[in-house]
Amino acid sequence: MSSTFTDRLLGRVRLSGWVSLAAPILAILFAGVVTSIVLALTGNPVLDTLTTMVDYGSQPRSLVLILNNATTYYLSALAVALGFRMNLFNIGVDGQYRLAALVAAAVGGAVTLPAPFHPILIILVAMLVGAAWAGIAGVLKATRGVSEVISTIMLNTIATGLGAYLLAQWAVPVAGSNNIGTPPIAASGQVPGLTLVPGSSLKVFGLIFLAVAVGIGFHVLLNTTRFGFDLRATGRSEAAAVASGVNVKRMVVYAMLISGGMAGLIGMPQLLGASYSYSLDFQPGLGFTGIAIALLGRNNPVGIAFGALLWAFLDVSANILGLHKISPEIVTIMQGVIVLSVVIAYELAHRYRSVAEQKRVSRELAGAASTPQKEGATA
Amino acid sequence: MFTTGPLGTLTQEASISTETTVSEVAVQLEGITKRFPGVVANRDISLTVQKGHIHAIVGENGAGKSTLMKILYGMQRPDEGEIRVNGSPVTFHTPGDAISAGIGMVHQHFMLADNLTVLENVILGSEPRKGGLALDFAAARKKIKEISDAYGLGVDPDVLVEDIGVGTRQRVEILKVLYRGARILILDEPTAVLVPHEVDELFENLHGLVREGITIIFISHHLDEVLKVADAITVIRRGTTVAEVDPASVTARQLAELMVGSELPSPETRESTVTDVVALQVTGLTIGAEGERRVLDDVTLTIHKGEVLGIAGVEGNGQAELVEAIMGIRPSAGTITLAGEEITTWTTLRRREAGIGYIPEDRHRHGLILEAPLWENRILGHMKEKVNVRGWWINRRGARADTQRIVEQYDVRTPGIDVLASALSGGNQQKLIVGREMSGEPKLLIAAHPTRGVDVGAQAAIWDHLRTARAAGLAVLLISADLDELIGLSDWLKVIHRGSLVAEFDPATVTPEQLGSAMTGAGEEA
Numbered sequence: 001m002s003s004t005f006t007d008r009l010l011g012r013v014r015l016s017g018w019v020s021l022a023a024p025i026l027a028i029l030f031a032g033v034v035t036s037i038v039l040a041l042t043g044n045p046v047l048d049t050l051t052t053m054v055d056y057g058s059q060p061r062s063l064v065l066i067l068n069n070a071t072t073y074y075l076s077a078l079a080v081a082l083g084f085r086m087n088l089f090n091i092g093v094d095g096q097y098r099l100a101a102l103v104a105a106a107v108g109g110a111v112t113l114p115a116p117f118h119p120i121l122i123i124l125v126a127m128l129v130g131a132a133w134a135g136i137a138g139v140l141k142a143t144r145g146v147s148e149v150i151s152t153i154m155l156n157t158i159a160t161g162l163g164a165y166l167l168a169q170w171a172v173p174v175a176g177s178n179n180i181g182t183p184p185i186a187a188s189g190q191v192p193g194l195t196l197v198p199g200s201s202l203k204v205f206g207l208i209f210l211a212v213a214v215g216i217g218f219h220v221l222l223n224t225t226r227f228g229f230d231l232r233a234t235g236r237s238e239a240a241a242v243a244s245g246v247n248v249k250r251m252v253v254y255a256m257l258i259s260g261g262m263a264g265l266i267g268m269p270q271l272l273g274a275s276y277s278y279s280l281d282f283q284p285g286l287g288f289t290g291i292a293i294a295l296l297g298r299n300n301p302v303g304i305a306f307g308a309l310l311w312a313f314l315d316v317s318a319n320i321l322g323l324h325k326i327s328p329e330i331v332t333i334m335q336g337v338i339v340l341s342v343v344i345a346y347e348l349a350h351r352y353r354s355v356a357e358q359k360r361v362s363r364e365l366a367g368a369a370s371t372p373q374k375e376g377a378t379a
Numbered sequence: 380m381f382t383t384g385p386l387g388t389l390t391q392e393a394s395i396s397t398e399t400t401v402s403e404v405a406v407q408l409e410g411i412t413k414r415f416p417g418v419v420a421n422r423d424i425s426l427t428v429q430k431g432h433i434h435a436i437v438g439e440n441g442a443g444k445s446t447l448m449k450i451l452y453g454m455q456r457p458d459e460g461e462i463r464v465n466g467s468p469v470t471f472h473t474p475g476d477a478i479s480a481g482i483g484m485v486h487q488h489f490m491l492a493d494n495l496t497v498l499e500n501v502i503l504g505s506e507p508r509k510g511g512l513a514l515d516f517a518a519a520r521k522k523i524k525e526i527s528d529a530y531g532l533g534v535d536p537d538v539l540v541e542d543i544g545v546g547t548r549q550r551v552e553i554l555k556v557l558y559r560g561a562r563i564l565i566l567d568e569p570t571a572v573l574v575p576h577e578v579d580e581l582f583e584n585l586h587g588l589v590r591e592g593i594t595i596i597f598i599s600h601h602l603d604e605v606l607k608v609a610d611a612i613t614v615i616r617r618g619t620t621v622a623e624v625d626p627a628s629v630t631a632r633q634l635a636e637l638m639v640g641s642e643l644p645s646p647e648t649r650e651s652t653v654t655d656v657v658a659l660q661v662t663g664l665t666i667g668a669e670g671e672r673r674v675l676d677d678v679t680l681t682i683h684k685g686e687v688l689g690i691a692g693v694e695g696n697g698q699a700e701l702v703e704a705i706m707g708i709r710p711s712a713g714t715i716t717l718a719g720e721e722i723t724t725w726t727t728l729r730r731r732e733a734g735i736g737y738i739p740e741d742r743h744r745h746g747l748i749l750e751a752p753l754w755e756n757r758i759l760g761h762m763k764e765k766v767n768v769r770g771w772w773i774n775r776r777g778a779r780a781d782t783q784r785i786v787e788q789y790d791v792r793t794p795g796i797d798v799l800a801s802a803l804s805g806g807n808q809q810k811l812i813v814g815r816e817m818s819g820e821p822k823l824l825i826a827a828h829p830t831r832g833v834d835v836g837a838q839a840a841i842w843d844h845l846r847t848a849r850a851a852g853l854a855v856l857l858i859s860a861d862l863d864e865l866i867g868l869s870d871w872l873k874v875i876h877r878g879s880l881v882a883e884f885d886p887a888t889v890t891p892e893q894l895g896s897a898m899t900g901a902g903e904e905a
């Protein structure tokens with residue numbers, strides 16, 4: 001029990017063995033039970049509703065949507081998780097993502113480059129803008145000691161205003177709608193989709209591979225590099241990090257820059273794979289979804305992948321509920337309950353495991369126990 | 380005295396039964412067993428403490444002393460065994476339960492809030508209420524005064540904790556426990572941070588408490604003081620009680636042999652290895668603004684290759700600041716030169732890279748990441764050393780192999796290098812840190828209390844390592860509260876008082892008494 005609850009919550013302490021699997025599964029079952037109760041209380045058929053959701057969610061078309069949503073969620077949660085691992089609460093992922101997508105879309109629409117360079121340029125611009133916006137909070141914290149929680153929340157609001165202003169400056173009417181958006185990105189800048197799921201003509205975002213690569217990069221950076229070591233050390237004990245020669249202020253700025261750079265990527269699959277233009281329909285709140293999923297996945301790239309898929313499944317299958325005259329908000333309740341119960345389940349499983357492990361050790365030592373005791377007595 | 384069961388045979392050699400009157404038993408632990416993953420911390424321990432006694436518990440690092448006390452204080456649940464307080468069986472789920480049963484514990488690391496007054500610290504968590512809402516400070520102040528007077532603690536309730544020394548802090552901790560109504564007091568290594576005269580004061584206080592009928596259980600690695608104050612001694616080895624001894628009938632040497640089976644170490648080191656090559660030169664080091672009281676005031680010192688410079692002083696007189704300034708953790712004015720190169724503007728990492736090893740005084744806050752495995756802790760502070768990294772990458776295999784080497788060379792008692800640092804006993808954590816900081820052939824070692832909390836056997840081993848390194852040219856800045864260690868290990872001694880170096884001594888001729896009085900600033904006025 002020597003690690004604190006927050007350490008475990010934010011994944012700074014490893015949970016090993018079956019705990020990391022059993023806990024979320026139990027939590028999801030529990031969330032299912034709670035949702036059933038809510039459904040029953042509101043007078044809806046429990047089993048029917050759940051089977052309808054699963055049926056709908058497992059259709060090929062839905063599977064593509066789930067993968068696409070999950071790609072976006074995954075990038076968002078990774079951006080949040082990087083900060084969490086260092087004890088930095090980057091609440092501003094949402095603003096970073098929206099501003100980055102807007103500027104990148106405007107740049108992408110304004111230039112034409114040969115195929116591989118055009119999307120690369122757009123992605124780089126997005127990462128730079130996201131990093132810069134998050135970097136403001138990093139610099140404020142390092143130089144002035146401003147809490148990043150406060151500054152990133154304020155930067156979110158500023159990003160909304162700034163975004164609306166910039167969009168008004170750059171926008172053209174979107175063909176076939178009343179919306180306005182940035183000029184569309186030419187074909188050279190688009191990333192073609194993939195027909196991954198048989199039976200559906202819908203395409204999976206080509207940038208799903210970017211998300212996978214970012215996940216692998218996250219793991220490699222944190223666990224095998226000096227930078228990652230310094231980052232984790234700072235997250236676990238800032239005082240020890242300082243005494244060991246880690247430049248904590250610089251780490252704060254770097255971590256915010258990287259987190260922001262990753263936040264910049266969130267809008268890319270959608271921008272380069274489907275919309276080709278930034279308009280007002282870019283989904284707000286993705287950064288906050290990322291916080292929930294980062295918690296679900298314990299800030300670990302594999303866990304987050306599962307969390308993102310689950311979240312996307314719930315979102316997509318919620319669409320069918322309206323047809324059955326069931327409020328889709330039931331899914332929001334379910335998502336909330338899942339996050340809460342996962343957090344609780346991890347904690348319970350952790351405690352149970354400590355006890356079980358001690359019992360196991362004691363069984364193994366039971367046979368040997370008599371020998372050292374005699375040894376002690378004769379000495 | 381209480382020699383029952385399997386212990387009977389072995390205690391006869393060490394103790395002489397002095398059982399004349401059947402006195403009351405305050406605490407009785409029977410068959411306590413506590414297992415952690417990979418280790419049995421307590422194995423079938425039995426302990427009987429008489430009411431009104433000072434009962435000492437001794438044993439080598441990792442023997443299970445702290446664990447046993449945490450069990451008695453409700454911080455850990457025993458796997459087996461029974462606890463009886465004043466004759467009746469009890470089960471504690473939290474320290475709160477233990478407190479209600481009249482048991483209080485003072486941990487080795489003080490847990491006082493610096494920016495609160497003594498009064499606020501004492502009532503924190505059990506605030507007296509007036510009419511259900513308002514804090515009743517007057518009543519609390521009165522009660523604190525009463526307790527302080529009754530036991531001769533001499534604590535002023537209205538000073539800020541940051542303004543008082545460690546000795547007083549310790550008394551505040553004790554007062555805090557008494558305030559909550561404790562009649563049985565557990566002190567885990569209470570003298571580790573104290574200088575000799577403070578130790579004497581503490582023992583006077585303890586005697587005062589005992590006269591009022593309070594029972595005291597304390598853990599210490601300083602066998603001389605154990606023999607001096609204890610009414611009874613229990614020796615724990617490898618998690619089990621191996622002897623109950625009567626302090627009047629054993630010597631420190633016999634006690635050490637019971638504990639570790641090895642002889643008492645002596646830090647004697649007379650043959651000098653001091654060269655005339657300057658390793659560290661500190662000039663005019665100052666912390667604190669003009670006008671106000673400076674925590675460090677114009678400190679100048681030189682350490683040569685192969686020299687150990689000891690700094691004596693009551694804790695809180697600027698030692699911590701001096702160390703942190705040399706390490707580049709705390710900004711300061713003045714110049715610092717390492718082997719002829721000025722390092723005043725260097726970062727901490729660069730200083731460490733240049734060959735400064737650092738054993739911090741607070742191992743939990745500054746020396747380790749408790750939630751990381753041992754091998755990751757090997758890398759901490761040595762993020763540029765060959766064995767630990769290859770360019771940008773962590774050299775996992777190298778770091779693990781070198782951790783294994785430290786564990787073996789420094790006798791760190793652990794089930795493996797993958798366990799978290801928090802699972803090691805205090806002394807074993809210290810050994811790991813010492814081993815780490817002596818790795819990579821440092822030029823200069825800043826050692827703050829290098830053997831604090833370490834048992835006598837391990838202490839001798841660490842002293843040996845230091846001597847060998849010194850003979851090979853290591854310069855050491857040694858800060859210690861242990862005067863024997865200072866006198867025995869140093870080639871030259873300086874005394875720090877209120878941030879200035881006020882006196883210096885040749886350790887070959889100085890007596891602990893002279894040193895002690897210089898440390899309290901007595902020399903200054905004269």
Ligand SMILES: Nc1ncnc2c1ncn2[C@@H]1O[C@H](COP(=O)(O)OP(=O)(O)OP(=O)(O)O)[C@@H](O)[C@H]1O
Binds near residue numbers: 420439792
């Ligand atoms: N939370 C824990 N998890 C796992 N093992 C532990 C834990 N706490 C203590 N231990 C192990 O139990 C044993 C006894 O530890 P304990 O802290 O009681 O020793 P100690 O006698 O107080 O030693 P020291 O003199 O070094 O303080 C050690 O082997 C230690 O590694």
Ligand SMILES: [Mg+2]
Binds near residue numbers: 445446804806
């Ligand atoms: Mg201990």
